[in-house]
Amino acid sequence: MENNHVHPTIQKIINLTNQDPANCYQCGKCSAGCPVRDFFDDAPNRVIRFIQLGLYDRALKSKAIWLCAGCQTCSSRCPQNFEPAKLMDALREIAVEQGIAPSDKNVQKFHKAFLNQIKNNGRSFELGLIRDYKLATGKLFQDIDAAPTAILKGKIGLTPHKIKDTKKIKSIINKAVKGNTK
Amino acid sequence: MNFGYYPGCSLSGTAKEFDLSLKEVLNNLDTNLQEINDWCCCGASSAHSASHLLSVALPARNLILAKEQGMKDVVAPCAACFNRLKVAQHEMKTDEHIRTKTEELLETKYSDGINVLNLISLFQHIGLDKIKSNIQIDLSKLNAACYYGCLLVRPHDILKFDDPENPTTMEEVVKATGAKPVDWNFKVECCGAAHSIAHTEIVENLSMQILDDAINHKADVIVVACPMCHSNLDMRQKNIIKHNPGRMKIPILYLSQLIGLSMGLDKKSLGLDLHFIDTTPLIASLSEKEVVV
Numbered sequence: 164m165e166n167n168h169v170h171p172t173i174q175k176i177i178n179l180t181n182q183d184p185a186n187c188y189q190c191g192k193c194s195a196g197c198p199v200r201d202f203f204d205d206a207p208n209r210v211i212r213f214i215q216l217g218l219y220d221r222a223l224k225s226k227a228i229w230l231c232a233g234c235q236t237c238s239s240r241c242p243q244n245f246e247p248a249k250l251m252d253a254l255r256e257i258a259v260e261q262g263i264a265p266s267d268k269n270v271q272k273f274h275k276a277f278l279n280q281i282k283n284n285g286r287s288f289e290l291g292l293i294r295d296y297k298l299a300t301g302k303l304f305q306d307i308d309a310a311p312t313a314i315l316k317g318k319i320g321l322t323p324h325k326i327k328d329t330k331k332i333k334s335i336i337n338k339a340v341k342g343n344t345k
Numbered sequence: 346m347n348f349g350y351y352p353g354c355s356l357s358g359t360a361k362e363f364d365l366s367l368k369e370v371l372n373n374l375d376t377n378l379q380e381i382n383d384w385c386c387c388g389a390s391s392a393h394s395a396s397h398l399l400s401v402a403l404p405a406r407n408l409i410l411a412k413e414q415g416m417k418d419v420v421a422p423c424a425a426c427f428n429r430l431k432v433a434q435h436e437m438k439t440d441e442h443i444r445t446k447t448e449e450l451l452e453t454k455y456s457d458g459i460n461v462l463n464l465i466s467l468f469q470h471i472g473l474d475k476i477k478s479n480i481q482i483d484l485s486k487l488n489a490a491c492y493y494g495c496l497l498v499r500p501h502d503i504l505k506f507d508d509p510e511n512p513t514t515m516e517e518v519v520k521a522t523g524a525k526p527v528d529w530n531f532k533v534e535c536c537g538a539a540h541s542i543a544h545t546e547i548v549e550n551l552s553m554q555i556l557d558d559a560i561n562h563k564a565d566v567i568v569v570a571c572p573m574c575h576s577n578l579d580m581r582q583k584n585i586i587k588h589n590p591g592r593m594k595i596p597i598l599y600l601s602q603l604i605g606l607s608m609g610l611d612k613k614s615l616g617l618d619l620h621f622i623d624t625t626p627l628i629a630s631l632s633e634k635e636v637v638v
Contacts (some may be wrong), residue, residue: 179397181440198535202547230544233390234535235499239509246500255394270394273543277391281403285385287354296542306542309580309621316619318359327383335406335450339399 172219172257179253184214186243193237193247203227204266207237207247210254220263228254229267272299278340282333285326289319346471348462349416350378351407353426353572354386359580360423360572362616366601367422367464369614374475378420381411387429390539402447404433408459409451418460420467422601424571425538427463428496428504434461435503463497464570464600465514466506473521481609482631484524489603490564491515491526492555494574495535509533518600519568522607529562531555536577545581552577553585553592560593566627567597575599580621596624606631 169177177183187208194206204226205213213222222228231251238246258265265271276295280288293310297303313319326332356364371378384407393400408430411419421427437444437455448455462470493512501509510533516526534555537548556578559567569575579597586592597620598606605615606628617624 198551199537199547201550202544230540230547232495232535232538232540232547233393234495234538236495236533236535239499239501252393252397252400256396259395267543269543270540273539274391274394277389278395281386281388285383287358287386287389289358293542305545309583312621313359313580316361318361318619320358324357326385328385332385332403335402336399338450339396339402 170217170219173214173217175257176214176250176253179256180246180249182245182249184211184245184250187211187215187241187245188243190242192240192242196236196240198234198236199230199232202230207231207251211245211247211250214250222254223258223261223263224266225254226266227251228258229265229270269300272296275299278336280323282336283325283329284323285329285332286324288323290321291323293319346376348376348378348467348470349411349414349419349459350380351384351387351411351419351421351426351430352380353421353423354389355423355425355572359576360599362619363422363572363575363599363601365614365616366599366605369610370601370605370608371471373479373608373610374471376471379414379416381407381416381419382414384410387426389425389429392429398443398446398450400429401433401436401443402450404430405437405447405455406451408434408461409453409455411459412456416459418462418470420462420464422464422467422570423573424463424494424496425573427461430461431504432500434459463506465497465518468518468521468600468604469514473517476518476521476604476607479608480523482523482607484522484603484607484631487524487627487631488527488563488565489519489524490529490559490562490567491519491532492559492567492569492574492578493532494569494571495533495538497570498533515568515570515600519603522604524603524607527559527562527564529558529564531558536574538573538577541573541577541581545584548577548581549585549588552581553589556582556585556592556595560595564595565630566603567595568600568603569597570600582622594622596620596622596627598624 235248238248388403537551
């Protein structure tokens with residue numbers, strides 16, 4: 164779907180999600196069933212409305228796109244078969260690409276720390292994830308009570324499981340996160 | 346029976362007991378797992394938060410490895426891994442553009458043909474009769490709330506597994522162990538998933554509602570098939586109780602642990618000592634019950 168008359172942001176959304184936000188008729192079912200809606204600034208149907216009105220900046224700066232838990236309750240209930248969860252994914256990706264500061268820094272720092280573990284080891288490494296997240300956010304004492312039990316029970320390993328093909332994984336992540344996906 | 350195995354990252358870390366109990370149960374059911382050599386992380390929530398392409402490429406790499414290593418059925422016990430593998434498979438099949446991009450990125454060709462199984466469909470494959478015929482301990486007085494969470498059942502169009510609003514397949518497996526599934530409201534509600542670290546308050550709020558509903562419906566235990574659900578309901582339960590004094594505790598078991606209990610397997614070999622919420626009162630209540638065989 165390429166059209167010279169559409170705004171590049173909406174074109175990008177359509178390309179990333181294979182769906183057109185114009186199909187949403189604002190019934191609000193997504194927001195009614197959203198388990199995280201109480202923590203959002205804008206309800207999911209409002210984020211879609213911003214897009215429909217061309218207010219891309221409002222949508223890209225919304226907290227909702229970062230606090231969406233990706234549970235897909237909205238997507239599975241939409242009477243128009245629109246998938247708001249996919250839209251949230253796309254908006255996060257576009258916000259980062261356009262250099263828009265995330266309205267919720269913790270979530271982005273968590274994902275960054277998580278991807279760092281995969282880059283370095285090919286797999287997630289929980290101790291490294293917690294270390295990188297704490298260093299990035301300055302929340303050094305978070306979960307300090309749960310950590311010793313988890314380590315004693317051997318649930319958090321002290322060394323990462325490194326795979327053989329780590330170099331390749333690193334290059335895959337670097338290329339995918341930097342470049343355009345479509 | 347032989348299956349390919351994609352353990353995923355959690356099962357070698359925080360969900361160690363999921364891996365232990367699954368292998369122990371399968372050993373006793375003459376089923377072998379062959380781990381995919383050099384598998385990588387599926388990217389989980391973080392990959393699809395950062396890049397659509399990456400969220401397809403990482404699982405696709407693992408599917409390619411499984412195929413190269415001669416596998417047909419691959420078990421992904423973690424609900425998130427199961428979900429990402431199935432979604433990637435679907436996108437590679439239906440979206441030519443993403444397929445080309447992914448193949449370019451991985452520098453290899455993709456061909457379909459792996460059957461990805463989750464924990465419940467694995468036991469359906471093995472056969473519920475086999476679970477029934479291995480019962481050693483009477484679980485008939487144990488009320489179990491089957492908790493599916495999000496990623497086993499959504500998106501239904503792609504996963505095509507059970508019903509997205511009122512699934513019942515886990516109840517069938519639980520019935521096969523002799524335990525009693527309870528009727529309750531929160532079986533497909535979200536626990537807050539990957540927000541566990543970045544927004545613990547969200548996870549505690551959502552998980553508390555799930556725990557409360559299970560307790561209100563007289564459940565003695567919540568049974569799960571996802572490491573994220575487990576860590577949110579088990580590890581975070583301590584703080585939930587601390588922040589809301591007077592609440593009851595409820596142990597959280599992996600489905601594989603419950604099956605292992607019904608088979609009379611050693612609790613240590615099932616990793617039942619690795620939980621934050623103590624499982625010993627539950628196990629003690631069972632040992633007092635009449636042994637069937």
